[in-house]
Amino acid sequence: MPASYKGEESIEGKTVIVTGANTGIGKETALELAKRGGRIIMGCRNIEKGQEALKQIVEETRSDQVCLKELDLSSFDSIKKFAKEFNESKLAARSLYVICRSSSDSCLSRKLV
Numbered sequence: 614m615p616a617s618y619k620g621e622e623s624i625e626g627k628t629v630i631v632t633g634a635n636t637g638i639g640k641e642t643a644l645e646l647a648k649r650g651g652r653i654i655m656g657c658r659n660i661e662k663g664q665e666a667l668k669q670i671v672e673e674t675r676s677d678q679v680c681l682k683e684l685d686l687s688s689f690d691s692i693k694k695f696a697k698e699f700n701e702s703k704l705a706a707r708s709l710y711v712i713c714r715s716s717s718d719s720c721l722s723r724k725l726v
């Protein structure tokens with residue numbers, strides 16, 4: 614039986630980083646949390662696919678609180694750049710609510726061992 618959670622809790626005012634947000638679970642998570650009023654940062658490796666996903670999410674939610682940032686979790690340079698930009702943004706002054714890591718970046722764990 615498929616999952617069928619129907620809650621409508623608001624996360625208005627909260628900031629969420631969703632990795633792997635251009636497709637699959639990450640995209641659905643970004644969409645659902647945008648519907649609930651969150652500020653969503655879509656962290657995507659493939660910016661072209663990310664822009665397409667961002668367009669669809671904005672069209673569906675009419676939210677102006679969703680943005681796209683480049684993030685390749687297999688590259689420490691990319692992670693550091695993403696974190697620096699986040700820390701320097703207005704968003705960092707507000708609380709980061711959650712990081713939702715839905716990317717299939719198994720290469721990162723391989724590099725760490």
Ligand SMILES: NC(=O)c1ccc[n+]([C@@H]2O[C@H](COP(=O)([O-])OP(=O)(O)OC[C@H]3O[C@@H](n4cnc5c(N)ncnc54)[C@H](OP(=O)(O)O)[C@@H]3O)[C@@H](O)[C@H]2O)c1
Pocket residue numbers: 632633634635636637638639656657658659662684685686687688715716717718719720
């Ligand atoms: N779908 C399921 O039923 C299910 C069930 C249990 C667990 N999971 C796990 O949940 C995760 C997501 O599943 P999914 O079905 O949504 O997978 P998916 O559709 O293949 O999406 C994977 C996402 O991860 C991104 N990604 C891969 N490597 C990355 C990297 N180095 N840096 C940044 N992003 C990277 C991909 O971006 P690009 O477009 O750039 O490739 C894509 O956005 C996977 O780890 C999967 O094993 C899935």
